[in-house]
Amino acid sequence: MTETPIDVLILGAGINGAGLFRDLCEQGLTCVIADKGDYGSGTSAAPSRLIHGGIKYLETGEFRLVAQSTLERNLLLRNAPHCVHPLPTVIPIFSWFKGIGAAVRTLMGSTTAPRARGAVLMKIGLALYDFYGARARVMPRHALWGRARALAEIPPLTPRIVAAGRYYDATVAHPERLVLELVQDGLRASSASRAFNHCALLGAEGATVRLCAVDGTELALRPRVVINAAGPWIDAVNATLGLQTRLIGGTKGSHILLDHPALLAALKGRMIYFEADDGRICLVFDYLGRALVGSTDTRADDPDGVRCEDGEIDYFLQSLRSLLPGLAFDRSQIVYAYSGIRPLPASDGSAAGLISRDHSAPVIEPSDARDWPVISLVGGKWTTFRGFAEEVADTVLSRLGRARRVSTRDLPIGGGRDYPADPAVWAAEAGGAPGRAATLLARYGTTARAILQAEGAAPTSLEDAPDYTLEELGWLSRNEQVQGLEDLVMRRTALAVTGRLSMRDLDRIAGLLAEVLNWDAPRREAELAQVRARLTGRHHMRL
Numbered sequence: 231m232t233e234t235p236i237d238v239l240i241l242g243a244g245i246n247g248a249g250l251f252r253d254l255c256e257q258g259l260t261c262v263i264a265d266k267g268d269y270g271s272g273t274s275a276a277p278s279r280l281i282h283g284g285i286k287y288l289e290t291g292e293f294r295l296v297a298q299s300t301l302e303r304n305l306l307l308r309n310a311p312h313c314v315h316p317l318p319t320v321i322p323i324f325s326w327f328k329g330i331g332a333a334v335r336t337l338m339g340s341t342t343a344p345r346a347r348g349a350v351l352m353k354i355g356l357a358l359y360d361f362y363g364a365r366a367r368v369m370p371r372h373a374l375w376g377r378a379r380a381l382a383e384i385p386p387l388t389p390r391i392v393a394a395g396r397y398y399d400a401t402v403a404h405p406e407r408l409v410l411e412l413v414q415d416g417l418r419a420s421s422a423s424r425a426f427n428h429c430a431l432l433g434a435e436g437a438t439v440r441l442c443a444v445d446g447t448e449l450a451l452r453p454r455v456v457i458n459a460a461g462p463w464i465d466a467v468n469a470t471l472g473l474q475t476r477l478i479g480g481t482k483g484s485h486i487l488l489d490h491p492a493l494l495a496a497l498k499g500r501m502i503y504f505e506a507d508d509g510r511i512c513l514v515f516d517y518l519g520r521a522l523v524g525s526t527d528t529r530a531d532d533p534d535g536v537r538c539e540d541g542e543i544d545y546f547l548q549s550l551r552s553l554l555p556g557l558a559f560d561r562s563q564i565v566y567a568y569s570g571i572r573p574l575p576a577s578d579g580s581a582a583g584l585i586s587r588d589h590s591a592p593v594i595e596p597s598d599a600r601d602w603p604v605i606s607l608v609g610g611k612w613t614t615f616r617g618f619a620e621e622v623a624d625t626v627l628s629r630l631g632r633a634r635r636v637s638t639r640d641l642p643i644g645g646g647r648d649y650p651a652d653p654a655v656w657a658a659e660a661g662g663a664p665g666r667a668a669t670l671l672a673r674y675g676t677t678a679r680a681i682l683q684a685e686g687a688a689p690t691s692l693e694d695a696p697d698y699t700l701e702e703l704g705w706l707s708r709n710e711q712v713q714g715l716e717d718l719v720m721r722r723t724a725l726a727v728t729g730r731l732s733m734r735d736l737d738r739i740a741g742l743l744a745e746v747l748n749w750d751a752p753r754r755e756a757e758l759a760q761v762r763a764r765l766t767g768r769h770h771m772r773l
């Protein structure tokens with residue numbers, strides 16, 4: 231088999247691998263990125279969907295992380311305006327002075343988190359957050375509301391509050407799509423580079439790494455540098471490369487999505503970021519018409535089998551009842567649930583919530599048995615992927631004796647390119663049925679133009695999610711490396727996560743994919759059975 235020399239091989243196409251791939255391709259390097267599953271199907275599909283400065287990291291004294299995260303948040307609002315949006319946030323406050331002593335102890339290195347944050351502590355925190363978020367600022371500063379104002383703004387809120395803080399963070403509407411768009415941007419920048427999803431890592435020997443692509447083709451690559459971007463699977467991938475490491479000590483976090491119109495009406499587009507009764511921070515906000523509630527934080531290490539457990543659901547529902555006694559909550563409102571493992575650095579710290587969210591990139595140098603160094607991307611947050619990628623790309627460039635050509639700081643991502651200043655004007659000019667261009671622009675950014683064209687004058691809507699059309703799904707299937715039904719309904723679209731997928735629509739989409747990907751009847755049935763089992767078993771969906 232011929233061996234292909236390349237500059238960099240990236241194993242894992244979550245947000246960190248994809249961000250680095252884009253950066254290195256922009257610098258003119260020849261890269262291959264490969265994921266054992268779909269792009270963005272690991273932890274990167276399971277976040278709280280916040281693009282945030284990490285206000286809670288002020289408590290642990292991680293000021294550098296807050297400074298970097300707020301900057302990256304502000305940059306993403308500009309570079310991915312189709313996907314990342316401002317999120318007004320309200321923090322209910324239950325006392326005036328609590329938490330100051332505990333905060334000071336935590337800053338001094340104690341490993342027990344503050345259990346209550348009073349108004350004074352909160353005011354200091356919000357002022358600091360504004361201070362750190364000043365670079366490239368695009369959103370308003372914080373405000374402190376009195377009790378009466380807070381209850382007038384959110385009537386079902388518990389009357390136990392004494393005040394509330396209001397500030398701005400951001401949310402990412404389609405994190406899985408943004409990962410894919412970064413991969414596509416990389417391919418656009420470097421015609422010699424390649425990206426493979428559903429690709430197995432077979433092993434490594436001497437100068438060579440062997441992979442098996444989704445169509446069964448074996449690849450033998452001779453990289454100069456290998457990046458291990460496998461998130462919670464980092465130690466497993468290192469083991470396949472012949473290296474024994476213990477870099478990751480993950481914690482599991484779950485979310486549920488509720489069909490709850492009265493809650494959404496009370497939220498009015500705002501997030502409530504609140505202390506649950508046990509002192510942990512939880513959140514609830516309107517995510518594409520569902521109430522997204524999260525998250526838990528418990529030690530775990532099986533990234534392949536994570537699932538939102540009954541105890542976690544009870545915890546969320548109880549926390550909501552306590553926060554919003556004016557509303558009713560029960561399991562029948564749940565339309566979807568998901569879980570992921572935070573790929574945090576291995577640590578023996580006692581409280582999962584206090585393990586640092588900062589990132590690092592340890593290097594294992596070449597040896598007699600292996601010609602290339604392995605750089606592992608450990609930790610980090612979704613929000614900070616660009617800065618992390620920039621740091622690691624600079625390390626790779628200097629090892630390869632190359633210079634940076636392009637900064638990613640102001641580079642638009644995917645459908646954020648040529649994004650209109652006035653979406654309404656763009657939509658009016660783009661044509662199509664009334665409202666359709668605006669819907670597609672919000673979903674795909676300026677890529678919407680190609681999809682509108684593919685839809686033509688009379689597209690066919692899905693029965694139970696009529697704002698999706700078969701022509702749109704066909705376009706995604708042909709242009710976005712869709713390899714299976716799950717890729718399309720769980721990551722290229724928000725059909726699954728918003729709980730809007732019905733069995734009859736799933737069946738129809740399977741038929742469409744069978745045509746595009748040339749499946750025979752048994753393959754089509756197998757895909758349907760597999761996706762149905764996954765959505766009902768792992769994601770609490772009713773199909």
Ligand SMILES: Cc1cc2nc3c(=O)[nH]c(=O)nc-3n(C[C@H](O)[C@H](O)[C@H](O)COP(=O)(O)OP(=O)(O)OC[C@H]3O[C@@H](n4cnc5c(N)ncnc54)[C@H](O)[C@@H]3O)c2cc1C
Nearest residue numbers: 242244245246266272273274277278280460461483612613
């Ligand atoms: C509950 C929860 C809430 C969070 N909320 C937020 C938030 O709101 N905002 C925020 O900024 N961050 C948040 N995070 C953190 C953020 O999601 C992660 O830091 C980030 O997604 C990690 O990305 P990654 O690319 O390192 O890992 P992953 O996304 O897990 O990517 C690793 C990839 O490697 C692939 N892989 C595994 N084995 C192999 C192999 N053998 N060969 C090839 N590929 C392989 C996997 O399939 C996977 O796609 C949250 C995390 C969790 C768990």
